[in-house]
Amino acid sequence: MTERNGRPPQLRLVGSEGDAAPAVPGPTIRDTDWAILMAHAQDGDRSAYQRLLREITPYLRSLAARRHRDPSDVEDAVQDILLTVHAIRHTFDPTRPFGPWLVTIANRRFIDRLRQQGRRRDRETPLMPEHETFSEPQANLEERPDRHELEKAIDELPPMQRKAVHLLKLNEMSLKEASTASGMSIASLKVNVHRAVKSLRKILGDRSEP
Amino acid sequence: MIATPDLIESLAANMKPVRRLRPPVTRAACWLLLAALVVVLLAVSQGVRPDLATRIHDPSFAAGMVGAILTGVLAAVAAFLVSLPDRSRLWLLLPAPAVVLWLTYIGYQCLGDWVSFGPEGVSIGEATRCLATLVLTSLPLSLAMLVMLRYAAPLRPTAVTCMGSLSVAAITATALSLFHSGDATLMIIMFNIGTAMMFVGLGGLFGRRMMQWIAPRPSIRE
Numbered sequence: 001m002t003e004r005n006g007r008p009p010q011l012r013l014v015g016s017e018g019d020a021a022p023a024v025p026g027p028t029i030r031d032t033d034w035a036i037l038m039a040h041a042q043d044g045d046r047s048a049y050q051r052l053l054r055e056i057t058p059y060l061r062s063l064a065a066r067r068h069r070d071p072s073d074v075e076d077a078v079q080d081i082l083l084t085v086h087a088i089r090h091t092f093d094p095t096r097p098f099g100p101w102l103v104t105i106a107n108r109r110f111i112d113r114l115r116q117q118g119r120r121r122d123r124e125t126p127l128m129p130e131h132e133t134f135s136e137p138q139a140n141l142e143e144r145p146d147r148h149e150l151e152k153a154i155d156e157l158p159p160m161q162r163k164a165v166h167l168l169k170l171n172e173m174s175l176k177e178a179s180t181a182s183g184m185s186i187a188s189l190k191v192n193v194h195r196a197v198k199s200l201r202k203i204l205g206d207r208s209e210p
Numbered sequence: 211m212i213a214t215p216d217l218i219e220s221l222a223a224n225m226k227p228v229r230r231l232r233p234p235v236t237r238a239a240c241w242l243l244l245a246a247l248v249v250v251l252l253a254v255s256q257g258v259r260p261d262l263a264t265r266i267h268d269p270s271f272a273a274g275m276v277g278a279i280l281t282g283v284l285a286a287v288a289a290f291l292v293s294l295p296d297r298s299r300l301w302l303l304l305p306a307p308a309v310v311l312w313l314t315y316i317g318y319q320c321l322g323d324w325v326s327f328g329p330e331g332v333s334i335g336e337a338t339r340c341l342a343t344l345v346l347t348s349l350p351l352s353l354a355m356l357v358m359l360r361y362a363a364p365l366r367p368t369a370v371t372c373m374g375s376l377s378v379a380a381i382t383a384t385a386l387s388l389f390h391s392g393d394a395t396l397m398i399i400m401f402n403i404g405t406a407m408m409f410v411g412l413g414g415l416f417g418r419r420m421m422q423w424i425a426p427r428p429s430i431r432e
Contacts, residue, residue: 044227053218079217086221088361090228091294101296108295108365 030055031099039094053082060106067110073117081109153203154196160184161196168193231361234290234297241358242286245351245381249388252346256339256389270319271387277312278384284308285377289355293362293370302369305376312380316403340390347385348409351378356420363421371417372410379409 034052041049057078064077084105092101154165167178168189175186182189212220231237265271284305291301355374362370383405 041225042228042230044225046222046225049225050218050222053221054215057214057218075214079212079214082214082217082221084364086225088295088364091231091361093230093233093294093296096296104295105365112364 030059031097034102035092035094035096035098038089038092038098042089042092042094053085056085056102057082060102063103063106064110067114073113077110077113080113081106084109149204150200153200156203157196157199160188161192161199164189164192165196165200169197231294234294235287237358238283238287238290241290241351241355242283244354245282245286248347248350249381249385252343252385252389256343258388259390262388270315274312274315274319275384275387277308277315278380278387280308281305281312282377282380282384285373285380286355289359289370289373289377292366292373293359295365299366299369302373305373308380309376313403340386343385343389344382344405347382348378351381352409360421363418367418367421368414371413371421375409375413375417376406379406382409 034056037048037052037055041052060078060081061074064074064081068074068077085102088105092098154162157165163182164178164184167173167182168175173181175189178184178189179186184192259265266275285308288301288304291297291304292299352374355378359370359374386405
């Protein structure tokens with residue numbers, strides 16, 4: 001990737017007055033001030049350092065806004081540059097201009113950051129609820145039992161069991177009601193419905209196994 | 211994520227005064243002084259090759275040596291310059307003429323008097339001592355340069371390590387040519403181009419990681 005110093009972005013949102021895009025203040029205006037502040041900071045002047053960092057932050061933000069679209073990315077990039085400036089502040093030579101020093105650091109951090117994001121995008125995809133749904137095979141099938149299959153399975157049962165299932169499970173009768181309706185004893189209904197459920201489970205379970 | 215104004219507060223609160231770097235050329239000179247010291251110490255301990263006095267009068271050998279030494283010096287200067295954020299990347303071209311000189315005379319030497327490579331051309335003992343020279347020269351120099359340029363890690367790690375490696379390789383090649391009589395064409399190529407490619411390749415591959423490992427950590431608390 002080449003360093004694209006100072007190239008304006010291809011697309012920006014510009015208001016009707018044409019000044020909505022943040023105008024990037026030239027570093028040359030404040031250059032001398034910033035160089036002096038940095039020289040003081042190198043000697044240990046905390047307030048100068050704080051002032052310098054505060055003053056360069058909007059400038060860095062406007063530089064970052066050219067490279068990153070997401071506002072949180074912009075802020076991350078600005079903080080990354082501030083930390084880098086802090087870590088290598090001894091490399092600044094006060095006899096030389098401050099602007100190029102800062103802009104090179106900023107550009108290198110942007111490029112590293114964009115590369116990192118590009119690598120991550122190639123390798124990873126953000127996890128959405130849809131991904132979780134579609135990765136489970138069962139989640140993609142209708143969970144509702146197939147009515148026809150169930151009826152067919154019930155028809156295959158022996159007559160006593162079929163009757164017990166019809167009365168107790170499909171018509172939702174109580175044992176007593178089913179007993180009077182069918183003339184079967186309660187014990188016999190219990191046994192038959194138990195066996196029916198067991199064999200239904202076997203028939204349907206075998207079929208639905210993927 | 212910490213808010214940017216808070217970050218600035220804590221950076222300023224934890225700031226300590228720092229010592230500015232010396233000018234890059236001075237620092238390169240310090241490193242080259244170390245390189246000279248290493249080569250001289252090796253010369254004392256291993257002894258220069260017996261036929262150095264006669265070989266040095268051979269113009270192509272002498273020019274090749276001068277090219278290698280110049281490459282070492284200029285690449286070191288370029289590495290120290292490029293490691294700074296406010297210096298142009300065009301400094302990377304600084305050692306190019308010296309590299310051309312070096313490689314031209316190596317090629318000339320190889321073509322001019324092609325010495326065939328016989329079974330007695332390279333002995334195991336000689337090769338082992340060559341390896342010892344190679345490691346003893348390059349290791350301290352590489353480590354010293356890595357430490358001296360560690361601040362370049364967030365900036366241009368690959369360019370800086372390639373330049374540094376080129377410098378180390380050229381100095382190592384010089385040392386190899388000084389201490390070991392390998393006039394077989396293969397030996398000359400191995401000494402010069404082999405070392406250069408090895409170091410620049412290693413630098414390109416691992417330089418970034420090595421740099422990041424030794425880099426000053428950007429942290430709020432120091």
